[in-house]
Amino acid sequence: MSTELTESDVPSPTGPASAPSRRTFIATTTAVGGIAVAGGLVAGPPPLGVEEAAAAEATPSGRVSLTVNGKRHTITVDNRTSLLDLLREHLGLTGSKKGCNAGACGACTVLVDGRRVNSCLTLAVRLEGAEVTTVEGLAPGGEDGELHPLQAAFVEQDAFQCGYCTPGQIMSGVGCIQEGHTGSAEEIREWMSGNICRCGCYVKIVRAVEQTARGK
Template identity: 80%
Template sequence: MSPEHPTTAVSPPEGTPGQPPEESAPVPSRRTFIATTAAGGAVVAGGLVAGPSVFGAEPADAAGAPPDSRVSLTVNGERHTVTVDNRTSLLDLLREHLDLTGSKKGCNAGACGACTVLVDGRRVNSCLTLAIRLEGAEVTTIEGLAEGDRLHPLQQAFIDHDAFQCGYCTAGQIMSGVGCIDEGRTGSPEEIREFMSGNVCRCGCYVNIVRAVEQTARGK
């Protein structure tokens, strides 16, 4: 026979004599736990948003208007001095302050070329150019190309070759074409396409645009 093992006695839970032992607290359900946690998080977040900043009082100018600066530049032969928000682009200066709306705001990210103008004779995307960086600069827009009623040769060539449809990109295309001609980048249709590739025509008039630039470059 195998030896018997002694049985360990389990003491009953302590409690007040005559009363049943105290029951354990019920374990909350998963749904209750999630709801309680979400409510607590909302209270904390609300306190952070509505309460004072943990980093102290905000500077007085943080909630005020952004700083402005004065800039003087020549646009289409006319001198202008304006005060603008430091974040103002050349495109917005032209359209909103000088009422020169020929330059179009297409992508506003420098990807379409509709806003192309000449700054000191070089092509730039005016939507990416800060106005306050152009102190003393010479800016030419589509409005400044014609001489009175006489169109610029490239403007006339665009008409001759029907190099536009909707016309939204046309001002930028012409300004870029003028820059391309002045830079001597018109040796072949392939070269023109390469150096005007930053100007997008959603109507697809590229063949006629290249022909217009070629015509103008030959007559120069």
């Protein structure tokens, strides 16, 4: 007997035999993924214990003793704290400005043991026993006393506009004078080239430094 089926003997399909639609594919794979996660097939990292969590949250810190504007301070800070942040956030000395925070503008310049430094790049914990002078500590009579000669020269020469860079300019100028780099206007410009003035007061800044150097 022949087993060949005729067209009429083949059962008709209940729907189109085309591939599943994009919507059906996405819905199916999403459902399968959810089941896999719920069933533990995709496991995340195990939760930290109490001691491990505390260790992860703890930040290394250190104690530093230094003298700022003639006053001794002993402070415990995060080891990553810059001298600039120590001055501004811990001691309330906001004269040193945070400009670029990358050592490129000079707005944060202070003196450490008589030498100019960018305080934003200087780690506070490395200054054990150091002597730090900021713009607040320049005036001989304090905040209400007589101005430092370079501060007075900046006023006389009108060597500022917005004033944001002025504290760093003055501190760098004081260092420049102490280092003896004031033989000419060109030398002053060279040795103060790390201090940027966006207002463009360079000519008057140089004059102020020259004036102070001559009267020293």
